[in-house]
Amino acid sequence: MGALWGINRSVARVHALLMATEGALSLEEIAERLQISKGNASMSLRELRTFGVVRQVEVAGDRRDFYVTEPDVWTMFFRILRERKRREFDPTLDAIHHLLAQPGARGEVRGRLEQMAELLTTVEGVVNRFLQDPASSRAALAFVAGLPFPGKRRKR
Amino acid sequence: MGALWGINRSVARVHALLMATEGALSLEEIAERLQISKGNASMSLRELRTFGVVRQVEVAGDRRDFYVTEPDVWTMFFRILRERKRREFDPTLDAIHHLLAQPGARGEVRGRLEQMAELLTTVEGVVNRFLQDPASSRAALAFVAGLPFPGKRRKR
DNA sequence: CATGCCGTTCAAAATAATCTGAACGTTCGG
DNA sequence: CCGAACGTTCAGATTATTTTGAACGGCATG
Known part of the structure; x- marks a missing residue:
């Protein structure tokens, strides 16, 4: 779907992972699961937030950032x-x-x-x-x- | 407009040249005017014909192929x-x-x-x-x- | 006010996409 | 037939994009 949406492979994969996951994921877990660098994951998530299709969520007592896909x-x-x-x-x-x-x-x-x-x-x-x-x-x-x-x- | 249409730079330039030209152009003239190789021009024109936005036309007494853009x-x-x-x-x-x-x-x-x-x-x-x-x-x-x-x- | 944990940045490396040009097949005129 | 004019193909070169990972800054904790 990458070409159709005009986004690159990593960005598409990060979004797909969030789409396929019920709960929220941390930056590190995303990088690990997709076998990409933290840097790449960070930039991909930024792109997805710019689009407004991914949101950052808080988890109480954890200072890491967690991410979920826009559900609709x-x-x-x-x-x-x-x-x-x-x-x-x-x-x-x-x-x-x-x-x-x-x-x-x-x-x-x-x-x-x-x-x-x-x-x-x-x-x-x-x-x-x-x-x-x-x-x-x-x-x-x-x-x-x-x-x-x-x-x-x-x-x- | 390339990204918008999902075509690459050379293809877009060949099409733009034909759009900006009243008459028909030969393969060689296209390559020359855009400073690209004949091979590239040939492939770009094939792509444009596949899309159906460029047409090949005959010129009497000339065995070269000439091209024009779909006018509409x-x-x-x-x-x-x-x-x-x-x-x-x-x-x-x-x-x-x-x-x-x-x-x-x-x-x-x-x-x-x-x-x-x-x-x-x-x-x-x-x-x-x-x-x-x-x-x-x-x-x-x-x-x-x-x-x-x-x-x-x-x-x- | 050190230390460890996070996320971000960006130069350099890796990869992917595009382009070139020589080689080739076809066609046509002589 | 031969040679020249054309268009096409595709392996290798070039260019553009993407990815990595080390360096860095912020911040919470002890």
Whole structure:
């Protein structure tokens, strides 16, 4: 799933381990179980916390840090969507706008750039709407996945 | 945009060059303009043809191969969606189903797997619907991007 | 205010991904 | 047939990414 989510192998493995574990795990135990260095585990956990799919928890009388996965998979999905939008999508759209602002492109080529900007703006609108209201977005997705589009009638 | 689309630097550059060019380009001209080897250009173009976002065209009286980009950006978008689904998404969903078929996971962990399967199945349904009917999908996206969800009323 | 325990950092090492270019097969004109 | 023009392939070189592990700083405890 790494490529799909845009995260690297270790990060994916740390998350998978937490997903596969009921309780909380310490940094050291994670490193041990996955046979990776503490340094790597530390950085991977930071990345996962940045995404917001892993949380640090306290254990009374223990000064180590423990970690658990965000329990709701849909919440994870929207968190990852948000972060990837920020890292990859937004800079792309900015770049296109920057290109369009220059007087360079003409004719067919400019048309393609404009179409690209339109597409990305549409996708951005969809993603923003999803991120604003995850619950109803989830319902909308289920609707689209399971029923025909309005205006399109099923042949029979 | 490379990371966003899941293609590497050279492939992205070849595509960008074709997007920025009105007419058709030969393999050699592409390699020359981008300062990459013919071999690299050849492989990149193959990848782009696999995605279906670049087409080979004939030029009368010239036995070299010439290439042009798919002119419609939305069509490109759906072609890339289709290919990434095939390469990254489908294997992931298969793996989850395989895990669920085994008797290993119990309790909370199994619940997460089931949620994950549900999420991926929903997304798969959405993507399939999009790929079946790109034109109305595009309209649906514009709708979602620009208007409130059904059942959610705007405050004012 | 030393000592041990933790987590973090980052330069260097290891690994993975990408790119090059020489070798090769095909096709076509003569 | 021959040779030249092309595109493709893939082993090896190069470049980029990831991982390690030693060094470090903070902090709680005695």
